[in-house]
Amino acid sequence: MTSGTTNRLTAVWGSSATDVFAVGWGGTILHYDGTSWQLMTSGTGNNFNAVWGSSATDVFAVGEYGTILHYGESHPPAESPTVSRIETSLNAPPPLGSIITLTFTPASTTASVLYRYWVASGYQTPSYGNWQMLKDWSTDTTLTWTPPSDDNYVVVVHVAQSWNRENFQQAGLTIETRGNSANPIQITGLTTDLHYPQPVNSPIHLDVFTEGRNALSRASQLYYKYLYCKGIGGTWNVIQDYSTSSTCTWTPTETGPYTLVVWVTDDPSGEKYALAGMTCTIGE
Numbered sequence: 001m002t003s004g005t006t007n008r009l010t011a012v013w014g015s016s017a018t019d020v021f022a023v024g025w026g027g028t029i030l031h032y033d034g035t036s037w038q039l040m041t042s043g044t045g046n047n048f049n050a051v052w053g054s055s056a057t058d059v060f061a062v063g064e065y066g067t068i069l070h071y072g073e074s075h076p077p078a079e080s081p082t083v084s085r086i087e088t089s090l091n092a093p094p095p096l097g098s099i100i101t102l103t104f105t106p107a108s109t110t111a112s113v114l115y116r117y118w119v120a121s122g123y124q125t126p127s128y129g130n131w132q133m134l135k136d137w138s139t140d141t142t143l144t145w146t147p148p149s150d151d152n153y154v155v156v157v158h159v160a161q162s163w164n165r166e167n168f169q170q171a172g173l174t175i176e177t178r179g180n181s182a183n184p185i186q187i188t189g190l191t192t193d194l195h196y197p198q199p200v201n202s203p204i205h206l207d208v209f210t211e212g213r214n215a216l217s218r219a220s221q222l223y224y225k226y227l228y229c230k231g232i233g234g235t236w237n238v239i240q241d242y243s244t245s246s247t248c249t250w251t252p253t254e255t256g257p258y259t260l261v262v263w264v265t266d267d268p269s270g271e272k273y274a275l276a277g278m279t280c281t282i283g284e
Contacts, residue, residue: 023048171278
């Protein structure tokens with residue numbers, strides 16, 4: 001294992017196997033995410049001789065000449081990278097027992113990023129909301145999962161910097177097994193050109209890939225609706241109402257956290273649709 005520095009290291013502390021700090025001479029601070037060591041900027045050339053923390057977001061390094069540094073909630077950048085692309089191994093709504101691979105790609109960043117995966121069943125039914133963790137925090141951008149029963153699921157990923165897991169972005173999509181519906185619609189991918197950070201007044205392009213009724217039977221047309229809300233759980237605003245366009249462009253005019261989603265259906269007057277989306281933060 002290589003550290004990436006030739007400076008003498010004097011102390012090490014970690015909150016978990018995927019969150020370890022090492023300090024040393026010349027203002028050296030290193031962080032280990034379970035895969036590799038990355039050099040962090042300390043802003044000092046003084047030697048460090050100790051490091052300790054109460055959690056991944058509350059870490060202190062101390063050294064010569066009264067040097068004390070604190071890394072935590074205020075350590076910039078505060079927001080975690082957003083997911084810019086969702087890809088699946090699906091080319092049609094899956095039958096029960098299918099092995100599904102989902103890949104979530106973050107917007108370009110040099111940060112040490114971790115991922116945690118969740119699933120809930122019964123989407124668009126009264127039983128929806130029983131969330132279960134599929135995989136705890138790791139550096140894996142890909143999830144392999146087999147639906148345990150015929151149902152309409154939502155699979156979500158949380159994305160966070162390794163030192164600040166309490167402050168995460170998220171992305172996800174619905175997956176409906178073929179046995180749960182005669183011929184469900186499946187979003188197989190969602191791509192964007194989101195950046196990290198995403199500047200205000202900068203256009204965001206969304207491109208949706210789908211399979212389902214029109215792909216299998218050619219008997220009906222799919223319709224796409226694009227929406228956003230401030231934060232999570234806010235009031236939904238329509239970016240582009242139901243149309244046959246699988247692409248959309250939206251330009252945010254205010255800073256802050258947002259959720260972007262697309263609904264896909266073959267019946268715009270109905271209430272049943274497939275869904276995919278992600279959160280993001282719009283900066284200056």
